[in-house]
Amino acid sequence: MVKSGGSKNSRHLGWAWASPGLIFLTLFAAIPVVSMLFMSVLTAGRFGGVTTPINFDNFSRATDPIFVQVILNSLVIASATAILSLLIGFPTALFISRLSRKWQIILIVAIILPYWTNFLVRTYAWLVLLNNEGIINKFLKNIGLIDKPIEMLYTPGAVIVGMTYLYLPLMILPIYAALEKVDKNLTEAAYDLGSSVWKSLRTISIPLAMPGILIGLIFVFVPSLGNFVVPELLGGGKTVMIGNLVRDQFLKARDWPFGATFALILTLILIVLISLQSYASKKANVNA
């Protein structure tokens, strides 16, 4: 009696604790996604907005090769950004995790600090660095390494570099959080027993950091895939991503249903990826 009453209370208490989060998610995630779903099957109003009748033309329109190409481009660029972030972020996180507590805090703060600057300002900084008359090209010219400036800005490469810079902390922090918990004795024992650096990485650090790595990959991939400001500024408008399509359909073509269709496609891609990540993460935890 008492026991079941207690569990009922705690269940109620659970709902009470969860309710702010649930209300938030309903208001700002569930309702927008469902309204997007509705919008995508309606017809564009003459001046924006949506009207009846219901139709599914937008989904066949979205499979036009030109749009499929944009979606594929976006996937490639976001993947490249996530991988580049991992290649830079993992060694950085590993290095920080091996330092003394004091230095760990200093470096983590140093990584977060640029985040306090507006994201547009940080992106503009790359314009100054990469342009043909910019700091890097001038330096290379002055030391005689090149005669003609290397074209770096307004290329897909510049978009990837810019987004890697923006989202790198989102890779470093979860990997660091995972590595920091790893018992240092494990790697020391491996070295004592004659393991190479690479082997200890492969058998200890990487598997144990795997949940952090997977979270980092998702954290970088998700905002990269939907980004439309960096392709515009650093890609010079010559690299179009799915985020640009959504924005253009809503604001320029005033075709809200078609914009909603792309937003839905973007959401679907992300749901699939996040499901894969959580599956892989569970598996990694079991193996670890």
Next chain:
Amino acid sequence: MAIMRKHKFSASVVAAAALVLSACGGSTGDASSATVDSSVDITTQKLVISNWAGYYPEDLPAKVKEAIGVDITITNHANNEEIMGKITASDDSGIDIAFVSGQYAQALAAGGKIVNFDKAAIPNLANLYPEVADLAYDKGTNYAAPYAWGTTGICYRSDLVDFTPDSWNDLLNPKDSIKGKTTMLATERWLALPAMKLLGYSMNTTNADEIAKAKEQLVKTKPTLLAYDDTAYYTKLVSGEAVLSESWDGWCNYGIAENPNIKFVIPKEGSDLWADTMVILSSSKNKEAAHAFINYILQADVHAWVANNILYKVPNKAATETLDPALSTSYPNMGLTPAELLKGEVVLDLGTDSKLYTDLATEVTSS
């Protein structure tokens, strides 16, 4: 638990359907006429005005308060698309007056989002050039009071190009010496404009063949471009990164102000005529003050002060006549006559055919 989930889902569905339906509202209808009640004390009304950043004198609110006694708050939008989004997203955006380009005013009027002026309350409309009444986006100046007008041309570094550009061909099929150093506007109607004019088409064409031919040219042009850029190209011209850019006339002035070697030319194949206008939203509860504000701006000395400040031409005859002739020596676009401007084609709203141009721009930029 299962019941809870179901409830939550249906609640979301209802709310979402309500959102979608509310977005449906007000999508048809024409501009209604405003009647100004002259007994209203406008000093009790407050105006919220949305304008482009940097497109008005900074002390405008103080001057308005002093002259007509109305408190105004100016909010900024970055482009037409942004303000259109704000206005169409809800029935009342809280904005009384919006500054939008002519073709957008045309769309807002057709959608019933703005009012026809009570012209008796804006006597200064008489200061405008008579030609203004013929502008195709609003014949008779019924709902859009022009604030500035101009055209699109080529802004270039006369010291860094070895010829004098005079044709859209110089931009679209550039000589080897300037390849990789040219920029085009990114907003789709202007992205298409040079190709349409070079090929001898209307910039308002909805003919599929003509659009396909323009696309072919633009795809060919893309690899020769430094970037598509609407906002920062004049800084690229100043730094020398770019030497030749498709440009709105007033924007070129920002470059000329920093480097006198920067010049502006309207290509011989012709160009557009755009006008930025002031419109009063149907949702405004301060229509009397709104009319008074527009009348104040159109006052000759005020509009001249605006022109001096923003370096764009104003379609106000009385104001233009008072401008210092020295201004057009430094900034050649300021000397363009209405007759020269009117040679340009007026940009029109294409309604549902707008997507032809969005698709064109997407296809070109992602090619």
